[in-house]
Amino acid sequence: MPLPLYLLALAVFAMGTSEFMLAGLLPDIASDLGVTVGTAGTLTSAYAIGMIVGAPLMAALARKRPGRASLFGFVLVFLAAHALGAATEGFPVLFATRVVAALANAGFLAVALTTAATLVPADQKGRAPAVLLSGTTVAMVAGVPGGSVLGTLLGWRATFWAVAALCLPAAIGIVTGVPARRGQKDAAEGPTLRAELAQLGSPRLLVVVLLAALVNAATFAGITFLAPVVTGTAGLGELWVPVVLVLFGAGSFVGVTVAGRLSDQRPGSVLAVGGPLLLIGWPALAVLADRPVALLVLVFVQGALSFALGSTLITRILYEAAEAPTMAGSYATAALNIGAAAGPLVAATTLTTAAGNLGPLWVSGFLVAVALLIAFPLRTVVAAGRSSEALR
Template sequence: MPLSLYLLAMAVFAMGTSEFMLAGLLPDIASSLDVSVGTAGLLASVFAAGMIVGAPLMAGLARRWPPRSSLLAFVLLFAATHVVSTLTTNFPVLLAARVIAALANAGFLAVALTTAAMLVAADQKGRALAVLLSGTTVATVVGVPGGAVLGTLLGWRATFWAVALLCLPAAFGVAKGIPVRTVAAPQDGPSGPALRSEIAQLAKPQLILVMSVGALVNAATFGTFTFLAPIVTDTAGLAELWVPVVLVLFGLGSFLGITVAGLLSDRRPGLVIAIGGPLLLLGWIALATLAAHPAALLVLVFAQGALSFALGGTLIARVLYEATGAPTMGGSYATAALNIGAAGGPLLAATTLGPGRGDLGPVWTSSLLIAIVLILVLPLLRVFTARVSQA
């Protein structure tokens, strides 16, 4: 894999840290800006919405720019929003900064996914995607716990400063490591296919199916991940100090899973889906059944992180294969699928929580979502593998 892919992953690491770190900082932010914790929670909601809307919007705006220019602009804009966030004492300004940060993040990821696919051979999209998204998994292992510790010691503003500083070497890497042009010779005109032609790819049933299934897997993943803390402390009866340990285990599993997806998703996607899908369903059911036992909880969290990202990474790679007719917008379709799941899963899981319901509703929700995935995918497995030999 080219060095430039790892430089893109560095930026994804900084952005992933910013996205996931917020949950542990909300009480401090609420106290500092004199708002309720519920109001501070809007920061997470608007970020998720901005990621979903921003992926196609920002990719469409930047599609005629050289990839290096658009990637550099997005990462610098992302850094600037974090500087503004550290300096403001006004909650609406912080809220607006998070919206702009989400748009920059979505635009960067959409362009980066497309660029990553263009930096490698046509049949290595899955491997390229795995390298890129490893930045997200490393963020869950290192960035998020590190941000939580920094926020505890020095306050939430210090964590935002740290993310802004992380963006600087990432920006330097993009400027030095990404070619000015990565897209092959244009097909439908002097600058490539028309935007209308690329959007028309969304009418392909195969593309919609793969995007939908990828979103469902990500919804299952984040539906439980978001509510792991009460499962650790209340259901398993572990001390609060175990929460970051469990999150790190999930992150380590996700890193393993995305690595496996990179090795297999280009040439053996059917193997990942046919084996990983049923195992993932059994894992969620086992977690819902055995979560009260700490040892089982720790093992299953690691396993579910690995299986979720192996299956999810493979399906998102399929989006890039199905969207080859949209060379500048395909990455935004993959980004939208990822973030629709990441936003929708926790919302759906939250409906299962409440007085007298316990903490395992989200895990059963994840089980149901994966059951739906298997019902959709297994009878149509050829749809998810047919393009491999053609890519």
């Protein structure tokens, strides 16, 4: 894989750390800025909404600019938002910086997914998003726990400054390592924006976007509420929560790495094997959550399966949206973040039911079941190889 891909993944690592780090910082933020923890929690919602709206919006605004210039600009905006957030004394300003950071994150990922696909041969398009998404998985393994520790020792502002600092080498790497042009026709010479948006009317593309959103919703429904499962159902101490999250992140890294090598040539194999296993895994985790060893093993396995399927479906979106070369990445980004926003909302409704802490895990299983029910009759679409080849 070319070096520029890894430079893009470094930026994705910084952005992924920022997206997930707030879970351990909210009490400190609330106390420092004089708001309730519930109010501080709206920062997470603001970021999710910014990501969903920002993916197509920022990609549309950046489509006439070279990929390198757009990526560099998004990283600088992201850096500035975190510097301002770290320095502010008012919650409204911090809230606004989270929205701006989310827009920059969404725009960067949308353009990066499209750009990455042009940096590799046509038959390796699946490995390119896998490398990018590995930045997110490493953020879950190292960035988020590291940010939590830094916030505990030096305060939440130090974590924001650290994320801003991570953007500097990423920005330099983009300028020096990413080609000025993506190797595609300029937007003015290629399809119009209207034509690219019209691709969303393709039933094949809509099916894959829906499946990617459902799988990601299942992932975030389960992982968002793992802490009470660890400390309550499993009876482990609070220090085990970051350990479990690191295990999930390590599994997700394995998942995107393996799927990246298979999703171009044999996506059907990934989905046919991984889908049923993922479906079985979430209920198994709910049933065996009171057994710490089983919990730790299953968390790792579910991380691997979730991201293997998720990254494979992202690759399918890029293939099915090939006629939308500047907007395809935004469709993939939007699918990921719709799932990330919707999954926890649905899962939260089960916490007050008889299922209690285990409710979100059952929701994850249900969402995967829905995805498989949709995918099975349409498996020739979902599991097709490059450019809609027949089912293998």
